[in-house]
Amino acid sequence: xxxxxxxxxxxxxRESLVVPEVQEALAxxxxxxxxxxxxxxxxxxxxxxxxxxxxxxxxxxxxxxxxMAAEGKRVVVVSSGDxxxxxxxxxxxxxxxxxxxxxxxxxxxxxxxxxAMLAAAARLGAPLGHDFAAINLSDNLKPWELxxxxxxxxxxxxxxxxxxxxRSKSRPHQFARALEILREECGSETLISxxxxxxxxxxxxxxxxxxxxxxxxxxxxxxxxxxNRDTRRVGPHIYTPRSAS
Numbered sequence: 009x010x011x012x013x014x015x016x017x018x019x020x021x022r023e024s025l026v027v028p029e030v031q032e033a034l035a036x037x038x039x040x041x042x043x044x045x046x047x048x049x050x051x052x053x054x055x056x057x058x059x060x061x062x063x064x065x066x067x068x069x070x071x072x073x074x075x076m077a078a079e080g081k082r083v084v085v086v087s088s089g090d091x092x093x094x095x096x097x098x099x100x101x102x103x104x105x106x107x108x109x110x111x112x113x114x115x116x117x118x119x120x121x122x123x124a125m126l127a128a129a130a131r132l133g134a135p136l137g138h139d140f141a142a143i144n145l146s147d148n149l150k151p152w153e154l155x156x157x158x159x160x161x162x163x164x165x166x167x168x169x170x171x172x173x174x175r176s177k178s179r180p181h182q183f184a185r186a187l188e189i190l191r192e193e194c195g196s197e198t199l200i201s202x203x204x205x206x207x208x209x210x211x212x213x214x215x216x217x218x219x220x221x222x223x224x225x226x227x228x229x230x231x232x233x234x235x236n237r238d239t240r241r242v243g244p245h246i247y248t249p250r251s252a253s
Contacts, residue, residue: 010080011076011077011078011079011080011081011082011083011114011115012077012082012083012114012115012116012117013073013074013077013083013084013085013100013114013115013116013117014033014037014082014083014084014085014116014117014118014119015084015085015087015091015096015097015100015116015117015118015119016030016033016034016084016085016086016087016091016118016119016121017030017086017087017088017089017090017091017092017095017119017120017121017122017123018030018046018049018050018086018087018088018089018121019088019089019121019122019127019207020088020089020122020123020124020127020128020206020207020208021088021127021205021206021207021208022207022208025122025127025207026121027119027120027121027122029119030119030121033084033119034050034084036082037056037082037083037084038055038056038057038081038082038083039056039057039058039059039073039076039081039082039083039084040056040057040058040059040083040084040086041059041061041069041072041073041076041083041084041085041086042059042060042061042069042085042086042087042096043060043061043062043063043069043086043087044060044061044062044063046086046087046088047059047060047086048060049086050086059072064148066096066099067099067102067103067106069085069096069099070085070096070099070100070102070103070104071103071107073085073100074100074103074104074107074111074114077111077114077115077116078110078111078114085100087121088121088124089121089122089123089124089125089127090120090121090122090123091118091119091120091121092118092120093123093125093142093172094142094144094172094173097118100116104116124172124203124206124231125142125170125172125231125233127203127206127207127231128170128201128203128206128213128231128233129170129233131203131206131207131211131213132201132203132213132215132233132245132246133242133245133246133247134245134246134247134248135168135199135201135233135235135239135246135247135248136168136170136233136248137247137248137249137250138168138236138238138248138249138250138251138252139166139167139168140167140168140169140170140248141158141162141167141168141169141170142169142170142172143155143158143159143162143169143170143171143172144171144172144173145171145172145173145174145175145182145183145186146172146173146176146179147179147182152182155182155186156185156186156189159186159189159190159193160189160192160193163189163190163192163193163194164193166236166237166252167236168233168234168235168236168239168248169233169234170231170232170233170234171186171231171232171233171234172231173228174186174226174227174228174230174232175223175226175227175228175230176227176228180223181223183223183226184223187218187221187222187223190218190234191218191219194218194234194236194237195218195237196217196218196219197217197218197219198217198218198234198235198236198237198239199215199216199217199218199234199235199239199240199241199246200215200216200217200218200221200232200233200234200235201213201214201215201232201233201234201235201246202214202215202216202225202226202230202231202232203230203231203232203233204226204227204229204230204231205229206231210229215241215246218234235248236248238252
């Protein structure tokens with residue numbers, strides 16, 4: 009088979025944060041596949057076909073990309089941030105596993121991008137400077153009970169944490185519950201940061217204590233980073249020491 013699939017990360021928002029290898033892949037693609045707003049970040053050009061789809065059809069999207077690659081096309085599947093972090097890389101390999109044996113001969117490659125979590129951490133300083141956990145707070149693909157368990161255990165273990173998809177219109181109450189658990193396990197004076205739309209013109213950054221945090225401080229464009237008990241301020245910066253106390 010002469011076709012290929014590249015799963016690429018477009019970074020957190022600003023075009024200068026799209027890594028050169030992703031830019032090269034986009035320039036050589038015949039077809040772009042992805043969630044509507046991510047596909048629209050890719051500039052139109054002659055010879056390029058875009059395939060937009062809704063955010064809840066990841067497996068259908070991945071299968072479509074593999075089908076086109078089997079026809080000889082050079083397909084790029086785009087995600088925001090990094091494609092391997094709560095994004096399309098895993099979905100594509102799931103579709104590959106379920107698909108025809110012939111797909112295994114395709115040229116498939118994952119190209120990393122800058123995650124929202126790392127972009128937000130960089131804007132804050134170094135809140136993830138020691139051990140940390142990344143948790144998706146959406147219960148679309150796992151039960152809320154499991155999310156609560158992971159929050160508790162991560163808090164008890166002293167991890168700093170980065171939260172994706174903290175609060176949406178369809179589940180506004182869950183983040184309030186997450187904050188309750190964090191106060192219980194991490195202490196009310198632990199710092200929590202809300203980094204919204206990092207690297208875009210809409211960027212806002214706010215750091216408070218868990219005692220001061222409210223659910224309304226987060227939405228689906230917000231990356232939430234919770235420090236551990238050692239995380240502290242130094243001037244306008246937030247950092248977690250590399251050694252545990």
